[in-house]
Amino acid sequence: MIADVAVQRGKGEPRIAVEDRLFSLVLALLATETGLLKAEILSTVRGYAERYDPSGANANLERQFERDKDDIRELGIPLETVESPDRPGDNQSLRYRIPKGEYDLPVDVRFTPDELALLGLAAEVWREASLSADSQRALTKLRSLGIEPREPVIGYAPRLRVRDAAFEPIRQALDRRQTVRFRYIKPGEQSPRVRTVNPLAVVLHEGRWHLHAFDVEAKGSRTFLLSRIVGGVEVVPGSTFAAPPPGIQDRVLADLHELFLANSADLAVTAGSDAEVRLGKRAVLADDDAGVIRLHYTDVAVFADELASYGPEVRVIAPASLRDAVRERLASVAAAHRGAGGGD
Amino acid sequence: MAARGAKRPAQLKAPDKLVFLLSLVPYLLEQRVVDVADAAAHFGTGEQEIRDAVRLIATSGLPGETGTYQPNDLFDIDWDSFEDDDVIVIVHHVAIDDAPRLSAREAAALIAGLQYLSASPENAGSAQLASLMAKLTEGASAAPSRLAVAESEADASLARIREAVAGGRQLEFTYRNALGHEGRRRVDPLRIASLGADWYLQAWCHTREDFRNFRVDRMSDLVVADAPIEDHSDREVPDTLFQGSDSDLDVVVDVAPDALPLLADYLADSRTEDVDGRLRVTLRLAHYHGLKRLIAGLPGLVTVVAPEEARAVVADWADAGLAGYRDAPSSVPDDAQSTGPTG
Known part of the structure; x- marks a missing residue:
């Protein structure tokens, strides 16, 4: 940074804003058919050229270029590297370009005012999550088509939240196809175990985010609950793996749904209680006289947490695994809150 | 909007x-x-x-x-x-004249958002959503990130609420509030909001003469009235679904650091204190009725420290729940049960 300022001061140039440099780079790479050499880019493109040293010491500028390339690719701009046919493997003769055909939105991808209104709502869903930046950028790109979205008929404010700290690092690893390592607590176990996995899909099912991944040590696919990952998610340096098949996320959801249907619980709910109102809406079978409802669920531990919150308003009749899990939770809550307070 | x-x-x-x-x-x-x-x-x-x-x-x-x-x-x-x-x-102009493609992440974010919307009253079962998702996939420079949101079922009452909102008509219904009290309400419905699987109606309540958020799953016997809604354009509908009230009470709890985001809606302030590897924070809730459910639903993750009365309320709630199992046989392994995503 200090060196940059010194060079600028020497040349008496105002500092070029980052977006100005990135914009100039994208324009230059779009305009070239054959591609530009790194030396050409650094010595001519605005934002680099002002700081370029013809005598050769441009290490800072080269690193800047590497970061800019990554930033541009993250935005979905297809920045390509072309090897010289004469000198394969020679980094100095690599050429860079953005093929216009792969940059432009395909001509048949156009949207009606109704569709744009829906997309606006879809972006709204994420306004409290890290996906918000991505969906807002997508909307900005689509606004370039110049179509005004139709005003919605009714006010509707949809929202999904992502409260798992592991979500963002996992999603990044998923996109970059990087192997990750994290500590994970299996239900029924007290302490976490380190897992090393290749993330294949991230899905939201029954209000919980799930990671479907290939477990490197177990040599098989596993599904993890993001909420049971403790501590940080660490990327294994230099790791990569093959792209999972398209649509894998839909298959993972279908599998989870099958699991959901395979598990059913019979619950006795107190008439007129919150449990009756809220769980009753999800019941697949109800015996109103007996006050018993049947519900599907995916995960014993997750469902037991929810049922514990209803205290005496709900009693698990079956299965025993769920009944024990709820009883265990209530016992631990009671034990933790009996006697004097003050943090134990 | x-x-x-x-x-x-x-x-x-x-x-x-x-x-x-x-x-x-x-x-x-x-x-x-x-x-x-x-x-x-x-x-x-x-x-x-x-x-x-x-x-x-x-x-x-x-x-x-x-x-x-x-x-x-x-x-x-x-x-x-x-x-x-x-x-x-x-x-x-030089170099560019067309809209840029979406990135894999951008397309995935919108597609997952649309999947969530498929449960909304506007879009239930809409074929438009599927074609829109296909277009987004085609408009991305790489296959969209493998991200998906399961379709959820919309509450049956939503259709009627939607009718009232769209028609600008007052709505009458029986509401069971968080304390379990039931009463008839007449409201000017203004906006439908959802948070995850939960649906809310944001409305001007004639009974309370203020904006209120109603949980749709606590509403019953809905009637769309002939009377039009009144003009509330001079006041803004609150953006938050969780509003404080005069009867707020502060409760000190210790929470496992990873679970802190689960309490985000209830934090009284941003202060945290490290106590034996847990975070000590202050929650603000409307009443103990909500507190005991919150704490019992996060077993092992959150413990109430003070006041003593709050600890007792939570302990009593859990004990009352346990009482229902006093006569139940002790653990019998059930072989047929699948256990969910275990990792």
Whole structure:
């Protein structure tokens, strides 16, 4: 940074804003058919050229270029590297370009005012999550088509939240196809175990985010609950793996749904209680006289947490695994809150 | 809807600004002649942001053969209309003329958002959503990230609520509040909101003479009245689904650090204190009725420290729950049960 300022001061140039440099780079790479050499880019493109040293010491500028390339690719701009046919493997003769055909939105991808209104709502869903930046950028790109979205008929404010700290690092690893390592607590176990996995899909099912991944040590696919990952998610340096098949996320959801249907619980709910109102809406079978409802669920531990919150308003009749899990939770809550307070 | 451009972060990051520039150019070319104010409204930005961007674009271009950015290699605008009339006309352009493709992440974010919307009253079972998702996939420069949101079922009452909101009619229903008290309410329905699997109606309550959020799953016997809703345009519908009230009570708890986000809606302030590897925070709730459910639903993760009365309420709630199992046989392994995603 200090060196940059010194060079600028020497040349008496105002500092070029980052977006100005990135914009100039994208324009230059779009305009070239054959591609530009790194030396050409650094010595001519605005934002680099002002700081370029013809005598050769441009290490800072080269690193800047590497970061800019990554930033541009993250935005979905297809920045390509072309090897010289004469000198394969020679980094100095690599050429860079953005093929216009792969940059432009395909001509048949156009949207009606109704569709744009829906997309606006879809972006709204994420306004409290890290996906918000991505969906807002997508909307900005689509606004370039110049179509005004139709005003919605009714006010509707949809929202999904992502409260798992592991979500963002996992999603990044998923996109970059990087192997990750994290500590994970299996239900029924007290302490976490380190897992090393290749993330294949991230899905939201029954209000919980799930990671479907290939477990490197177990040599098989596993599904993890993001909420049971403790501590940080660490990327294994230099790791990569093959792209999972398209649509894998839909298959993972279908599998989870099958699991959901395979598990059913019979619950006795107190008439007129919150449990009756809220769980009753999800019941697949109800015996109103007996006050018993049947519900599907995916995960014993997750469902037991929810049922514990209803205290005496709900009693698990079956299965025993769920009944024990709820009883265990209530016992631990009671034990933790009996006697004097003050943090134990 | 105040959705578009209502609340933008004041400071966009450089990549976001780049996307804005790359999107503004094709828009200006397509429009040919456009007022700064119209462009700002279209992109949901301030007018000054548009002017700054236009100035930058107008002085940008290609290094050209000589590497010196000669006028012919630059964008150019009609400077007179721009400076005198605040009107943008690009008279020369280079390199770009079309909308950029979406990134894999951008397409995935919108697709997953649409999947969530498929449960909304507007879109239940809509074929439009499927074709829209296909278009987004085609419009992405790489296969969209493998991200998906399961379709959830909308509450049956939503259709009637929607009818009232769309028709601007008052709505009457029986509501069981969080304390379990039931009563008839008459409201001016204003907006339907959802958070995850939960649905809310944001409305002006004639009974309480204030804005209220109603959980849809606690509403019953809905009747759409003939009376039109009153004008509330002078007041803003609160954006938050969780409102404090005069009867708020503060409760000190210890929480496992990883579970802190689960309490985000209830934190009284941003203070945290490290106590034996847990975080000590203060929660603000309307009543103990909500507290005992919150704490019992996070077993092992949150423990109430003070006041003593709050600890007792939670302990009693859990004990009352346990009482239901006193006669039940002790653990019998059930072989047939699947156990869910275990990792």
